């Protein structure tokens with residue numbers, strides 16, 4: 001993956017609810033966070049690791065800003 005996580009260290013933010021159809025930053029999260037299988041508990045809740053987010057992780061270049069598709073699962 002070609003994503004530099006250091007670039008958005010300042011954007012960690014708790015959202016009050018999922019944001020279906022809206023942009024999400026990798027380090028945002030909401031109460032509906034559901035981890036995909038690569039997630040390690042130490043990393044905490046982050047949209048980057050959420051099954052409902054689409055960051056084009058299966059494309060050659062991932063997106064810096066993803067889209068929340070809750071409640072539709074995007075990735076295992």
Ligand code: SF4
Nearest residue numbers: 030033047050053068
């Ligand atoms: S991608 Fe996941 S954690 Fe992020 S806002 Fe959507 S449901 Fe919540």
